Amino acid sequence: MTMCASPLVPRTDSERVLAAFDRAVASPRLSGSAYLQGLVGRIRCQGVSEEGRVQLAVQDKFYRDFIDDHFRVDLLCALQAELGSEVDIEWVVDEGLKAKAPVAPPPMPPPVRSVPERTRLDEKFVFDTFVSAPSNQLAYAGARAVADNPGTAFNPLFIYGGTGLGKTHLLHAIGNSLLQKDSSRRIVYVSSEEFMNEFIVSVRDHRMPEFRRKYREQCDGLLIDDIQFLGSKESTQDEFFFTFNALQMAGKPVAITSDTVPSEIPGLADRLRSRFSSGLIADIQEPDFETRVAILKKKAELLDLALPDAVAHYIARIIQKNVRELQMALNRVYAHHSLTRQPLTEEFAAHILKNVLPPSRPLDVEQIQKEVARYYKLSEADLKGPRRQKQFVRARQVAMFLARTMTSSSFPEIGDRFHRDHSTVMSSCEKVEAEMETDLQLKKEVDDLTGRLAR
Structure with a gap:
């Protein structure tokens, strides 16, 4: 026998829910900003549905989707705090509310500009100041191609990687290069968060035609940073999807950055994943x-x-x-x-x-042995053993040198860990230190290992 779930809120509690909604609207969570207060002020509570959900009425489907996408959690938390129990929301579209909506928008701080001006591009971020290397070569080449053949090469270009590795530099470099070739181009550089905020302002002020005209018809190239922040923002994703399509169909370049590949961005719509993957996806790795x-x-x-x-x-x-x-x-x-x-x-x-670097973790000889063995693709037994082939001797001497310079261990203590006497450790350290002056490869190996061990 199938049992029906009990309603979240009894229908007989409609009067209590109406009063709770009025208190929720006045609560700090929903009245903390004039902007949010103005949005919520256009919602009307109509009581409780047969299923026990709080019925909230809005003027149209777009407004419903926008509020549900961006502020559903705030509404639920405020209502639950006032009712003292779990609630859910059921949206009702009542076009009669349009006539009741205030003509003037609610007061709020000055809105974000509808479209960032191209002067937002940082003139210091150009291709000539970007160091191309194996860790970023594909992203660099892709960015160059977009700047040289906008709208035809790798559209879109999707660059991903960790923070501070040069993704934003490449976006600015693309924009600066495009403007250098044609200063009349209207190149828009914007973060995804700014795009979302501008979209919200345009919805609130009934200025969507202007927003779309400037981002689509009047935009000659879109450079958007940190696209991962659009994850789970369904209405903003919808708007960006149509903006992206309009630009791509018009042969205008789109370059995007993210902290991860499209397939791993949480809450990203499948159709955007598909669009982002249709061009070139290039990563930027940590530099060697x-x-x-x-x-x-x-x-x-x-x-x-x-x-x-x-x-x-x-x-x-x-x-x-x-x-x-x-x-x-x-x-x-x-x-x-x-x-x-x-x-x-x-x-x-x-x-x-010394005061701005993160404190390094304490090291011991065993940690150094493990890292050196991994670096030279040897076993720890090889470092400690008697084998005298060149590759074993070099790795062993480097490990002893690092143990002496990066730990407080004495020569005899290091010797014990390598099954050698202290004089062997001393001579190994002196040899490595002397050869580093002329052997650049050895210097690189020691520097690499020092960096790895200092993490």
Whole structure:
């Protein structure tokens, strides 16, 4: 026998629900901003449905979908707080409410501009200041292709990767290149959050025709950052879908960035996943040591700063995952050097950056042995064993050098871990330190391992 679920709210409680709705509308959650207060003020509570849901009436389907998409959780929480029990909402479209809607929009802070002007592009972010490397080569080449053949090459271009790796730089570089070739182009750079906010303002102010005209007809190229924030924003996704289609059909370029691939963006509509995957998907990975050094050298050149290799290598060793953090570290060192006129040495950089770097975890010899063995594709037994082939000796000596420089262990203690006497450890450390002056490959290996172990 099938039993019907009991209603969430008894129909006899309609009067109580009406009073609770009035209190909910006046609650801080729904009246915290004049904008939200104005939106909620157009909703009318009609009591309780037969299924026990709170019936809320709005003027049309679009308004219903918009409120349900963006503010359903706020409404539910405010109602449940007033009723003291679980509730659900049933929307009712009542076109008669249009006549009752206030002519003037509710007061609120000045709205976001409908479309960002192309002057929002940062002129410093151009292709010439972007360091191309294996970690970003496909994204860089794709961005170049879009700038050279807008609307025909890789449309859309979808670039994904972690924070601070250069995705935004490439978007700006595309826009700046397009404008350099034709200054009359109307290139729009916008974050997905800004797009959503502008959409909300346009809905509220009944200015959707203007919004669509500026983003579609009057837009010669759309560069949209952090598209992942549109996840689960159904109405905004609908609007962006039609905007995207209009631009693509008109042969206008669209470039998008995200922190992950389209298939892994939570709450993204399937049709947008399909559109985003129809062009070129390119990732930007964390830069390797050589790329980090090259980035620092390029940034230093823009600052007219003669950056010593030792300082560039030091910063590249301790900051590995984020290009933006590399820039911040270099700017800090540059500022202190310019103000104090002290020599720009590795020791100076270490002193300046000591308070802005995350504390490193304590290391022991065993951790170093594991990382060195992994790096050289050997076993830990190979590092500790008697084998004298060149690859084993080099890895063993590097491990001893790192154990001495990155831990507080003494030579005898390190020797015990490698089944060697302390004099062997001493000579190994001296040999590595001396050869690093002339053997650039050895220097790179030590720098790479130092960076990995400092994470």
